[in-house]
Amino acid sequence: MDRRANVRDTYDRIATHFASTRAYAWPEVESFVDSYADRETDVALDLGCGNARHAEVLAEPATRVVGVDVSRGLLETAADRSRERGFAVELVQADASTLPIRSGTVDVAVYVATLHHLPTRELRLASLDALADVLASDGVALVSAWSTAHDAFEETTGFDTTVEWTLPGGETVDRFYHIYDPEEFTADLEASSLETVSFELSSGNCYAVVKPVVD
Amino acid sequence: MKESLLEILCCPLDKNDLELEDAEYDDSSEDSEILSGTLVCTACGERYPIEDGIPNLLPPDMREESPA
Secondary structure (H helix, E strand, O other), rough: OOHHHHHHHHHHHHHHHHHHHHOOOOHHHHHHHHHHHOOOEEEEEOOOOOOOOOHHOOOOOOOEEEEEEOHHHHHHHHHHHHHHHOOOOOEEEEOOOOOOOOOOOEEEEEEEHHHHHOOOOOHHHHHHHHHHHHHEEEEEEEEEEEOOOOOOOOOOOOOOEEEEEOOOOOEEEEEEEEEEEHHHHHHHHHHHOOOEEEEEEEEEEEEEEEEEEEO | OHHHHHHHHHHOOOOOOOOEEEEEOOOOOOOOOOEEEEEEEOOOOOOEEEEEEEEEOOHHOOOOOOOO
């Protein structure tokens, strides 16, 4: 089976429990959104939105927020959260490397903790190009991925692995990850149609603020 | 989904416009949410379902039903 479909099926299986453990937005995402709060934001995109905790942060400055995820199970948790907490997000089931969003429509995007679930470098690069394509020429995005800088890993170069998710009953479900080394992460951004504005390592994750390369 | 979302969405395969067919609306919501229907690419003709109000715009090779 297509390994992208495996990632989708995994998150469909663990969606409810996973979402219940993801209550709070990451501070790095909040400060990114805060730093662009003054500019006019018509359309914001949360790519790999999960339970929409970051779409909720984007809903403050943006006129409309689109939340995209490959997993229908996670999208259902996002719909529940938006109803319970009273914020608007427009949900779409889609694949990050073939985004069904018109070119140049997105003002601000977050692509957080999702890139590392795409099983090949070709697909990861395609997703970065897809993000560049949907961003407006003055649009910005925050991209993050888990990295070898995290205490959990001894490796110093990027590698593919699976990380177990343990359900409440003790059953475990494998999730695919590509753990990036920081140099590899910045090199993949460089190879894409995105230009890096700033880069940092925080809590074992690589973060980059990016904008589309304008021809 | 709101019908105005079509201003932003496009076909994942070729990025062309999508047309809404067979839409059923939720009459109880203020801005007429679409509960079900089909989005059809005006160029390649690929059909994408709207299920429980959420459009499924996965490319066809990823769209098969997930195991429960």
